[in-house]
Amino acid sequence: MxxxxxxxxxxxxxxxxxxxxxxxxxxxxxxxxxxxxxxxHQLWWTNRQAREGAEREVQALEREWEGSQGEGGSPSVSGGGSGGTSSTGGTSSTGGTSSTSGAGGSSRSGQRSGSPASPATPARQPRWDQAYAILTIPRLGLRIPVAEGISKPNVLNKGYAGHYPDTAQPGQAGNFALAGHRNTHGEPFRYINRLREGDRIEVETRAAGYTYVVDRTIPQTAPRDGGVIRDVPRSLVHPRYGYSDPGYYLTLTTCTPEYTSKYRLVVWGKLASMRPR
Incomplete structure (x- = not known):
């Protein structure tokens, strides 16, 4: 062997x-x-940080507005700003948000008719990246700041809703258009697909509060579909979605499907009422 x-x-x-x-x-x-x-970090920590920061900003705005009223100052509504850095093509690419590029808004002249209220005329422009309004969506239990611009690092990643430059401000004739992350960084617009016709959306500023009512939704459109944030919003990709008449509109945009930035989800509302603060 x-x-x-x-x-x-x-x-x-x-x-x-x-x-x-x-x-x-x-x-x-x-x-x-x-x-x-x-x-x-992306799915938990960024959400926690952004939500806590957004909540603090909402509280700071409320204190500021209460203080200015207590001092007898004349409140003013922040007006539309232009310029600055914006995120083009949309949503936070980390699965998040939504910005629809190519706004190309039309002139707002001749759009003052058909208002359900008498919105105040904006008196000053908000600074770039400044939080100047509060967005509340009761159905979603959502209450977040609105800041000027759609910069990811300075606005959207803080859990804020970002106001598209050169679109109307709250209560103005035209289209008050906002973007927000759907996933990560607070994901404030994650569940806007659950909004239904007739749901209320509240917007508060230093001078007044505005109630918009959800009217229509585009489940999916291209990131380049800038028609959805025009003064008279109408999809350029799916023309059957949108409006033909001037009015007082609100637009919410975010990415879809979740955890991608391939398409955009759009929710439209119309101004129903205005109340001075």
Whole structure:
């Protein structure tokens, strides 16, 4: 009976192979942990940070408005701003938001008819990235600041709704158009697909509160569909969606499906009432 003999060279090869496999396993485990931490950061930590920051900003705005009224100052509605950096093409790409590019709004002249209220005339422009209004959607239990512009780092990633430059301000004739993340960074617009015709959307400013009523929804359109935020909103991709007459509109935009930025989801509302503060 012969006894098998293992050479030193064979043993070294086996040892080397075992070390390579062990090192590869360590690298894979490390990569898995890093990826898991990144996912936790994006899906949990950014939401927590943004929601807490947005809540503090809402409270700060309310204190500021109450203080200005207590001092007897004449309140004013913030007006539309232009300029600044905006995120084009839409939603926070980390699964999040929504900005529809290519606004191309039409002139607002001749659009003052058909108002259900007498909205105040804006007196000043909000600074770029400044939170100047509060958006409340009772059905979703949502209450967040509205800031000027749709910059991701300075507005959307803070959990705010961002106001599209060169669209109307709250209560103005035309289209008050907003963008918000659907996933990560507070994901304030995650469930706007649940809004139905007749749901209320409240917008508060220093001078007044405005109630819009949900009217129509586009379940899916292209990021380049700038018609949805024009003064008289109408989809350029799906022309059957939209309006033909001037009015007082509200538009909410975000990304769809969830965790992608491939398409945009759009919700439209009409101004129903206005109340001075």
């Amino acid at each position: 012969r006894v098998p003999v293992t050479s030193r060279r064979s043993l070294r090869r086996r040892a080397l192979g075992a070390r390579v496999l062990w090192n590869a396993a360590e690298i894979l485990v490390t990569l898995g942990v890093v990826l898991m931490l990144l996912v936790v």
